[in-house]
Amino acid sequence: MYDYLIVGAGLFGAVFAHEATAAGKRCLVIDKRDHIAGNIYTEDVEGIAVHRYGAHIFHTNNKEVWDYVNRFAEFNRYTNSPVANYKGELYNMPFNMNTFNKMWGVITPAEAQAKIEEQRAAHYTENPQNLEEQAINLVGTDIYEKLVKGYTEKQWGRPCTALPAFIIKRLPVRFTFDNNYFNALYQGIPNEGYTALVANLLDGIEVRLNTDYLADRAALDALAKKVVYTGPIDAYFDYKLGALQYRSVRFETETLDMPNYQGNAVVNYTDSETPYTRIIEHKHFVFGSTEPGTKTVISREYSAEWKPGDEPYYPVNDEENGALYARYKELADAHSHVLFGGRLGEYKYYDMDRVIEVALARVRAELA
Numbered sequence: 395m396y397d398y399l400i401v402g403a404g405l406f407g408a409v410f411a412h413e414a415t416a417a418g419k420r421c422l423v424i425d426k427r428d429h430i431a432g433n434i435y436t437e438d439v440e441g442i443a444v445h446r447y448g449a450h451i452f453h454t455n456n457k458e459v460w461d462y463v464n465r466f467a468e469f470n471r472y473t474n475s476p477v478a479n480y481k482g483e484l485y486n487m488p489f490n491m492n493t494f495n496k497m498w499g500v501i502t503p504a505e506a507q508a509k510i511e512e513q514r515a516a517h518y519t520e521n522p523q524n525l526e527e528q529a530i531n532l533v534g535t536d537i538y539e540k541l542v543k544g545y546t547e548k549q550w551g552r553p554c555t556a557l558p559a560f561i562i563k564r565l566p567v568r569f570t571f572d573n574n575y576f577n578a579l580y581q582g583i584p585n586e587g588y589t590a591l592v593a594n595l596l597d598g599i600e601v602r603l604n605t606d607y608l609a610d611r612a613a614l615d616a617l618a619k620k621v622v623y624t625g626p627i628d629a630y631f632d633y634k635l636g637a638l639q640y641r642s643v644r645f646e647t648e649t650l651d652m653p654n655y656q657g658n659a660v661v662n663y664t665d666s667e668t669p670y671t672r673i674i675e676h677k678h679f680v681f682g683s684t685e686p687g688t689k690t691v692i693s694r695e696y697s698a699e700w701k702p703g704d705e706p707y708y709p710v711n712d713e714e715n716g717a718l719y720a721r722y723k724e725l726a727d728a729h730s731h732v733l734f735g736g737r738l739g740e741y742k743y744y745d746m747d748r749v750i751e752v753a754l755a756r757v758r759a760e761l762a
């Protein structure tokens with residue numbers, strides 16, 4: 395009945411389905427969740443687009459991808475400029491002249507550079523053995539103590555002295571007054587939320603929600619000539635080589651009776667005492683802080699250890715998991731009727747722009 399059964403209504407599946415349909419192929423998209431859009435899903439709470447699976451900021455240097463997404467959604471001019479809260483002291487991120495002025499009262503780039511150099515030289519370790527020594531070598535003690543240490547320890551769940559040095563290769567410092575977090579030519583958030591963007595990609599395409607491919611594989615396979623699978627690759631093979639590991643995040647979302655909680659979309663808590671790593675205030679992705687409205691929605695983010703059954707968020711980028719994925723990839727390559735794609739199908743951290751790039755390349759190769 396169908397040319398393609400597309401497992402997963404996330405960004406990869408939706409781009410693939412859109413392009414294949416435009417080329418005259420019949421597609422059926424299924425998802426085990428009760429909504430489309432995968433992890434970029436946004437839902438309306440009190441008129442605010444809430445990012446249920448974590449804050450998503452679209453940014454890219456690829457003009458083709460930027461033009462592509464703008465066909466399906468109108469983007470605002472949101473620029474990510476997080477603020478760090480260290481025990482009530484607020485600093486601009488990424489580390490730039492605003493940060494250095496607040497920290498040391500320095501006025502010029504030369505003064506800021508001298509201050510960092512002085513601290514690096516005083517505490518330099520020849521062969522850094524752990525993340526703490528490495529970070530101090532890179533940015534000196536003050537930035538490390540106030541802006542790196544607590545946040546990193548919460549993210550990894552262990553002290554910086556027990557983390558390997560290689561995790562931090564560089565810590566970007568800017569000697570300009572530029573709070574724009576991303577070095578990207580194009581950046582923004584869809585005005586109507588990401589779910590509307592994905593709905594537009596899937597316009598006119600049959601979608602079945604609450605449908606778990608792995609629970610009914612034979613019957614679903616029989617519906618289509620080929621399968622595009624964007625779920626976890628190890629689950630596809632019944633974990634027969636073992637389970638791939640992930641890092642997880644827990645979100646605690648709350649609606650508050652106030653128009654404006656923190657004045658910014660993203661505030662990082664960089665001390666070690668505050669248990670969460672960030673607070674996201676969703677309305678600021680779209681409105682800016684001056685928009686009226688009596689309520690606001692915030693999400694506190696907690697780093698969490700992942701165990702099988704939890705929502706998989708970030709693939710673990712280490713040797714053990716890389717080797718296991720390579721073995722699953724061999725099995726996948728032998729399945730020529732199934733195309734594995736997306737962050738779970740390829741066990742890879744992908745930003746949204748990369749997912750679109752890869753999905754477009756894969757569907758074009760497929761249809762050529």
Ligand SMILES: Cc1cc2nc3c(=O)[nH]c(=O)nc-3n(C[C@H](O)[C@H](O)[C@H](O)COP(=O)(O)OP(=O)(O)OC[C@H]3O[C@@H](n4cnc5c(N)ncnc54)[C@H](O)[C@@H]3O)c2cc1C
Nearest residue numbers: 402404405406426432433448450451607625736737745746
């Ligand atoms: C916390 C967090 C924050 C992020 N922030 C950003 C950001 O700011 N900017 C950015 O560019 N990128 C960001 N990303 C990356 C972004 O989320 C991904 O690029 C994108 O979601 C990948 O899309 P996908 O289609 O590959 O995967 P998904 O969105 O995960 O879609 C896969 C879909 O497959 C479905 N599925 C799985 N198994 C089955 C099954 N057996 N049967 C049926 N359906 C199934 C799932 O339910 C899911 O809907 C972030 C990621 C995380 C984890």
